[in-house]
Amino acid sequence: xxxCEHLKRANGKTLFTIEILPPLKGExxxxxxxxxxxxxxxxxxxxDVTYHREEYVYRKKDxxxxxKSTTRKRPGTVGICAAIQNHYKVDTVPHIICGGFSKEETExxxxxxxxxxxxxxLVLQGDAIKSEARFVPEPxxxxxxxxxxxxxxxxxxxxxLDDELQNTTPTDFCIGVAGYPEKHFYAPNLKTDLKYLKLKxxxxxxYIVTQMFFDNKKYFEFVDKCREAGINVPIIPGxxxxxxxxxxxxxxKTFHIDIPEDLADEAEKCTDNKAVKELGIQxxxxxxxELIKAGVPTLHFYSMGKSDPIFRIAKALF
Ligand SMILES: Cc1cc2nc3c(=O)[nH]c(=O)nc-3n(C[C@H](O)[C@H](O)[C@H](O)COP(=O)(O)OP(=O)(O)OC[C@H]3O[C@@H](n4cnc5c(N)ncnc54)[C@H](O)[C@@H]3O)c2cc1C
Numbered sequence: 001x002x003x004c005e006h007l008k009r010a011n012g013k014t015l016f017t018i019e020i021l022p023p024l025k026g027e028x029x030x031x032x033x034x035x036x037x038x039x040x041x042x043x044x045x046x047x048d049v050t051y052h053r054e055e056y057v058y059r060k061k062d063x064x065x066x067x068k069s070t071t072r073k074r075p076g077t078v079g080i081c082a083a084i085q086n087h088y089k090v091d092t093v094p095h096i097i098c099g100g101f102s103k104e105e106t107e108x109x110x111x112x113x114x115x116x117x118x119x120x121x122l123v124l125q126g127d128a129i130k131s132e133a134r135f136v137p138e139p140x141x142x143x144x145x146x147x148x149x150x151x152x153x154x155x156x157x158x159x160x161l162d163d164e165l166q167n168t169t170p171t172d173f174c175i176g177v178a179g180y181p182e183k184h185f186y187a188p189n190l191k192t193d194l195k196y197l198k199l200k201x202x203x204x205x206x207y208i209v210t211q212m213f214f215d216n217k218k219y220f221e222f223v224d225k226c227r228e229a230g231i232n233v234p235i236i237p238g239x240x241x242x243x244x245x246x247x248x249x250x251x252x253k254t255f256h257i258d259i260p261e262d263l264a265d266e267a268e269k270c271t272d273n274k275a276v277k278e279l280g281i282q283x284x285x286x287x288x289x290e291l292i293k294a295g296v297p298t299l300h301f302y303s304m305g306k307s308d309p310i311f312r313i314a315k316a317l318f
Contacts, residue, residue, distance in 0.1 A: 001091055002174035003120045004206045006045040007234050007297045014291070015298035016318050019048035019238070021305050022076040029076075029083055035307040036088070042314045046091040047084055048122060048209075048300070051077045053100040055130050078109065082116045092118055093176065096152075097126025098142040099135060106142070106151060107161055114171045122176040122209065123149045123200075134186075145177055146200050153204040177201070179208040179235060181222035185256040194229045207234045212251075212302055214242070214283070215260045216290050237291055240302035241309045242280030244273045281309050285316045292317065 006015065018039060023032050036047070052074035058066045081092035094113060096106070113121065125145045128135040135143075142148040154160075158170035177200040180193060187193035197208065208231070213219050219237050226235060242248075248264055251257060259267075263283055270276045288299050299317070301310045 001119060003046055003093060003176060004174050007207065010297065012295060014296055015045055016042040016314055017044045017046055017298045017300045018310065019050060019300065019302050021050050022052065022074040022080050025073055025075060029080070032080065033087065035305070038311045039307050039314065040088060042318045044090060046093055046120065048093040048095065049077050049080050051095040051097050051126065053097065053126055053129065078112055081118050085117060091120060093120040093122050094118060095122045095124055096148065097124045098137055098145065098148050099126035100138065102138050102140040103142070103151060103161055106148065107155070110152065110155055110171060119172065120174045120176065121152065123152060124178055146196065146203055149175060149177065149200055149203050149205060175205050176207045176209055177205040178211065179222070180211045181213050181218040182211065182257050190225065194225060197226070198229050198231050201231050201233055205233065207236060209236045209300055210238045211255060211257060212238050212240050213257060214263055214287070215258065216287055220294065234297045236298050236300045237296050238300045238302055239284060239287060240304065241284035241313060242267060243277045243306070243309055245270065245276050277309060281312050284313050288313060288317050
């Protein structure tokens with residue numbers, strides 16, 4: 001079933017949903033299921049699965065020379081979606097990115113997903129390759145999420161890349177996109193960023209999932225600004241608990257977000273990461289309570305490979 005249907009059927013009740021990462025190459029899918037199993041108690045109607053593009057790796061050769069190659073450390077997004085749907089009978093939302101894909105490869109991936117009975121996709125530009133300063137599209141790929149979205153919308157109308165194809169069967173994907181309460185880091189300002197977010201919605205995105213935030217005020221202001229800009233689709237808040245002191249610097253650096261002063265000050269006072277995790281869980285519970293009170297469609301938790309803090313939070317809320 002489509003995400004939009006799930007949101008409609010919830011009838012104003014806030015749902016519990018999660019985003020998971022494919023396991024590292026070589027790991028067993030059982031480990032992933034062990035992580036998801038406890039969260040099934042809270043009946044997530046859909047699970048997002050991230051997509052991770054290739055990275056450059058350098059290996060030392062005889063004589064000390066470095067050999068450069070590429071590898072994908074977390075492959076398996078499409079297979080994991082099918083495995084989750086099969087194992088838990090829960091809908092999945094694979095993330096589909098522009099980076100590393102030609103239009104033809106995108107089309108083929110969407111055909112696979114369609115055949116596997118996946119009804120949803122989150123359409124994204126995707127992260128830049130780790131060692132590259134900026135996102136670089138493939139020569140025959142898409143630069144922006146809006147361009148990739150246009151390709152999916154066309155496929156939903158039965159229009160494939162080969163315009164000589166006859167009697168095609170249209171796909172029927174429900175399309176989500178990303179939004180940034182604290183502005184996307186490439187955007188010169190929030191107004192410009194919202195202009196492109198509106199473009200994605202005007203082209204056919206049916207809902208928005210936000211980047212993580214630790215201050216609900218940022219989310220509420222973002223929703224207000226979206227509505228003023230004429231963006232009227234559901235805006236799903238993405239959240240995660242702080243679980244270690246190192247995240248005080250890693251999260252702002254990686255995701256271009258702020259950690260509120262109160263939370264950062266309290267975390268600094270903690271003597272170990274166990275205490276930071278406890279603080280982070282309590283902060284996230286309070287954040288979630290306020291978001292539920294405001295009637296958000298679903299609380300979407302970024303699990304980042306660890307379900308135990310999410311379990312504690314969900315247990316306190318649902
Ligand atoms: C909920 C969520 C899930 C994510 N999942 C993944 C994942 O699974 N894998 C992964 O690699 N990354 C993921 N990301 C990261 C995301 O891919 C990066 O943040 C990326 O840099 C931006 O993606 P986007 O889809 O928002 O890009 P876009 O919507 O393409 O926007 C990118 C930037 O370009 C600007 N822009 C957009 N359109 C235009 C235009 N036509 N002309 C000029 N400027 C424009 C925007 O303002 C923005 O600054 C996720 C992010 C979020 C919030």
